Amino acid sequence: MTDTNKTSDFAPTPWWGLLLPLPWWGWVLAALGLSLEILLLASGAWPFAILGGYGAYRLIRYLLMRRYFASEEFLAKKEEIQSVVAEHNEVKNYVSEIRNSGTFELGASSTGSHAHLAQSSNTSRHNYKRDRNVANFAAPNVHNCSLQVVRNAQADPLKYLIKYFDIKATESGVAEVEELGESVSRLEEAITNLRAREASITESLNPPRFILKHYNAEFMKEVGVELSPISVPYPNYVFEYVSAGGNSGQKTEIQLNTPTIDALISKLSEKVKFAKSAAGQRALMTAKLRNFIKERDHHTCQFCSVSLAQQEHLLLEVDHKIPVSKGGLSVEENLQTLCWRCNRSKSNKVL
Numbered sequence: 001m002t003d004t005n006k007t008s009d010f011a012p013t014p015w016w017g018l019l020l021p022l023p024w025w026g027w028v029l030a031a032l033g034l035s036l037e038i039l040l041l042a043s044g045a046w047p048f049a050i051l052g053g054y055g056a057y058r059l060i061r062y063l064l065m066r067r068y069f070a071s072e073e074f075l076a077k078k079e080e081i082q083s084v085v086a087e088h089n090e091v092k093n094y095v096s097e098i099r100n101s102g103t104f105e106l107g108a109s110s111t112g113s114h115a116h117l118a119q120s121s122n123t124s125r126h127n128y129k130r131d132r133n134v135a136n137f138a139a140p141n142v143h144n145c146s147l148q149v150v151r152n153a154q155a156d157p158l159k160y161l162i163k164y165f166d167i168k169a170t171e172s173g174v175a176e177v178e179e180l181g182e183s184v185s186r187l188e189e190a191i192t193n194l195r196a197r198e199a200s201i202t203e204s205l206n207p208p209r210f211i212l213k214h215y216n217a218e219f220m221k222e223v224g225v226e227l228s229p230i231s232v233p234y235p236n237y238v239f240e241y242v243s244a245g246g247n248s249g250q251k252t253e254i255q256l257n258t259p260t261i262d263a264l265i266s267k268l269s270e271k272v273k274f275a276k277s278a279a280g281q282r283a284l285m286t287a288k289l290r291n292f293i294k295e296r297d298h299h300t301c302q303f304c305s306v307s308l309a310q311q312e313h314l315l316l317e318v319d320h321k322i323p324v325s326k327g328g329l330s331v332e333e334n335l336q337t338l339c340w341r342c343n344r345s346k347s348n349k350v351l
């Protein structure tokens with residue numbers, strides 16, 4: 001056994017290890033509590049005995065938790081992984097940046113830009129959201145339609161998505177879906193990376209099981225890990241039929257996650273017939289291409305040369321050397337693997 005995999009080989013600190021040493025008043029309290037329990041049980045007041053027993057359990061559990069966080073073992077390990085925690089929190093901030101700067105809606109760039117000129121109110125009793133241009137991620141884009149359309153959308157989701165939500169089968173339409181796909185996958189990967197870092201921090205501290213089960217939030221807080229509340233705001237498209245009386249209804253929901261977005265990109269590009277244009281020579285910016293670029297670059301940042309082989313939790317991203325906004329194409333020559341730090345400082349310079 002080598003020193004490098006020391007922590008995970010050991011069993012977590014047993015909870016009873018935290019019980020002792022008990023101060024004298026602790027013994028007195030324990031004895032008092034125990035005699036009270038026996039008294040309650042003997043006098044047949046078992047509901048009170050159960051209540052008292054449960055109260056004592058919660059109190060002891062709480063005290064053990066405080067003891068663990070004050071223990072030398074915990075404090076030493078916490079000190080040891082301080083830099084790991086600091087980096088985790090940096091990635092957490094990066095997740096917020098991606099969430100704020102990314103595109104998580106289709107056509108948000110042009111449609112709805114004049115929506116502020118009109119006032120609309122929803123007068124339906126059921127308060128259905130009909131206005132799909134409202135930039136509210138919590139509200140899905142709903143298309144109210146006949147039952148037949150709901151069923152067709154189930155059978156051929158992409159076709160109906162393109163048709164009823166006005167997704168343009170043009171080069172710029174494909175580019176827009178690709179932009180959405182890049183934002184979604186970038187955020188997905190950053191969040192996954194954050195979770196992996198949290199799991200590894202937990203593993204290296206290896207706390208007693210009851211801490212993870214009952215006090216996980218307190219544990220993360222004590223260690224200094226800032227948890228991110230962000231999840232991926234996948235655009236959601238809904239085809240919904242509600243009968244006139246509102247008594248029966250059916251709906252088909254399509255979530256634009258990475259597989260759906262990639263399928264949509266292929267479908268749109270088939271329709272566009274790129275062949276004649278210069279842009280048509282390019283590859284489609286899908287998860288497959290991004291993975292290919294990372295493989296090609298040996299999971300190594302092309303700026304600072306840090307690699308996945310050196311850092312287990314390195315977050316790598318695929319970058320356009322010449323940005324799309326400056327006419328850069330999604331061709332292999334214009335794509336490179338960057339670590340998140342280099343990609344972040346590069347995009348800060350471009351802005």
Ligand SMILES: [Zn+2]
Pocket residue numbers: 301302303304305306338339340341342343
């Ligand atoms: Zn780098």
